[in-house]
Amino acid sequence: MEEEIAEEQRKRAEANRLAALAKRKALSESTSILTNQHPNPWKLFKCRKVSPGHTTPISSKPVNTCSINPPPTLQPTILPEKFRVRLEICSPDSFSVTPEAVLGFPCPGEASCLEKLRGCLSNVVPSHYTQNHGGGKACVYKLRDYDTVLRCLKNYKGIEYEEIPWGTLNVVERLSHSFTAGRWIPCRPEHLSDEKVDELIGKLPQTLLDALLPFQLEGVRFGLRRGGRCLIADEMGLGKTLQAIAIAGCFKSEGSILVVCPAILRFSWAEELERWFPFCLPADIHLVFGHQNNPVHLKRRPRVVVISYTMLHRLRKSMLEQEWGTLIVDESHHVRCTKKRSEPEEIKAVLDVAAKVEHIVLLSGTPSLSR
Known part of the structure; x- marks a missing residue:
C-alpha cells in the first residue's frame, strides 16, 4: 500500500515539473517576440569580460548597446592652498x-x-x-x-x-611708552606721576606699609599710577584684599568707600578693614544685610559700606543717589555676560555705580579669558 502511494507521488511531481518547464518556455517565446517588435531601451546589457592578458587602451571607446548616453564623469574640484x-x-x-x-x-x-x-x-x-x-x-x-x-x-x-x-x-601703544623708556610716564588725565604716588603712599598708616611685601607695594603703585582705576588679578592668597585697602586708603579724604562682594565675604572684609584702618572705628564700617540696613537711614554717613551684589541691586536707587569716593569690587569676574535671569540686573547695578565713581579697584583670582 505504501509503495503504491510513493509511486503516485513521484508521478505527480514529474507531471508538475514538466508543466512548469512548458510554461517557462511559452513565456520566454512570447517575451522574445515582444522585444523584437518593441525594443526596450532601459534593458541592461551584459558587460564583456576582459581576460587578464588583455587591456583596453585609454583612447578606445567602449561599445554601448544602450541608446541613452551614460552621465559624464565629474572631475574633483581642486581647492587652492590658503x-x-x-x-x-x-x-x-x-x-x-x-x-x-x-x-x-x-x-x-x-x-x-x-x-x-x-x-x-x-x-x-x-x-x-x-x-x-x-x-x-x-x-x-x-x-x-x-x-x-x-x-x-x-x-x-x-x-x-x-x-x-x-x-x-x-x-x-599709549602704555608702552613707559615700558620702552623704563620709567612711568602718565599718558591719561587720571594717571598720576611717581611724585604724587609717593605722596599718597606716605599718608598710609605705618602698620599697613610695614605689612606690604615688595610685590604688594608694587601692586599698590600700579593702581595709584593709574588714578586708582585698576584690576588686581593675583592668585589666591597673595594679598589682593590688602592691596585694595591700601589703594582705597590713599583716597579716603575724597569720600566713602563702597565694597561690593559676595554675601559670604562681608564679615571678612569688615575684619580686614578694622585691622588695617586704625582710623576706622567699628561704627565707621557699615554692613548691609537688608533694606533695614540701607545707609540712607543712618544719621552719620559711614566711612566704609560693605554690600553684596544682590543687595546692591535691591537698593540700587538709593545707592546711586549717594556719592562714593572709591569702589572696590571683589570677585569681579562675576561682572560678566550671563544667561541667568537674576544676574544681569545685579551686574547692571554694579556698572551703574561704577559709572559715577572716580576710583575703582577690581579684584579677581579667577581667570575669565572667555568673558
Whole structure:
C-alpha cells in the first residue's frame, strides 16, 4: 500500500515539473517576440569580460548597446592652498604674527606659511620667533612696526589677516611708552606721576606699609599710577584684599568707600578693614544685610559700606543717589555676560555705580579669558 502511494507521488511531481518547464518556455517565446517588435531601451546589457592578458587602451571607446548616453564623469574640484595670519599683542612693546589654517581650504604647512610671510614682510625685521598656544611657530615684531606689517599684508593678495582690535592697540601703544623708556610716564588725565604716588603712599598708616611685601607695594603703585582705576588679578592668597585697602586708603579724604562682594565675604572684609584702618572705628564700617540696613537711614554717613551684589541691586536707587569716593569690587569676574535671569540686573547695578565713581579697584583670582 505504501509503495503504491510513493509511486503516485513521484508521478505527480514529474507531471508538475514538466508543466512548469512548458510554461517557462511559452513565456520566454512570447517575451522574445515582444522585444523584437518593441525594443526596450532601459534593458541592461551584459558587460564583456576582459581576460587578464588583455587591456583596453585609454583612447578606445567602449561599445554601448544602450541608446541613452551614460552621465559624464565629474572631475574633483581642486581647492587652492590658503592660510591666514592672526596679529595679537604678546608684550608691552611687541606683537606676534601667527599663521593658521582656513576652514575648507588645504593649508600649505607651517614651513611654507612662514616662508611666504618672510617674503611678504621682507622689509620688516622680526624681533624673534616664539611658540603659540597651539604649539606652532609665530613671528614676533616690534610694536613700532605694526603699521608697516599691516600695510605689507594688505598689499599681498595670497594671505588673509586678522588685525589687533583698535581699542586694544590704542591702549597698549599709549602704555608702552613707559615700558620702552623704563620709567612711568602718565599718558591719561587720571594717571598720576611717581611724585604724587609717593605722596599718597606716605599718608598710609605705618602698620599697613610695614605689612606690604615688595610685590604688594608694587601692586599698590600700579593702581595709584593709574588714578586708582585698576584690576588686581593675583592668585589666591597673595594679598589682593590688602592691596585694595591700601589703594582705597590713599583716597579716603575724597569720600566713602563702597565694597561690593559676595554675601559670604562681608564679615571678612569688615575684619580686614578694622585691622588695617586704625582710623576706622567699628561704627565707621557699615554692613548691609537688608533694606533695614540701607545707609540712607543712618544719621552719620559711614566711612566704609560693605554690600553684596544682590543687595546692591535691591537698593540700587538709593545707592546711586549717594556719592562714593572709591569702589572696590571683589570677585569681579562675576561682572560678566550671563544667561541667568537674576544676574544681569545685579551686574547692571554694579556698572551703574561704577559709572559715577572716580576710583575703582577690581579684584579677581579667577581667570575669565572667555568673558
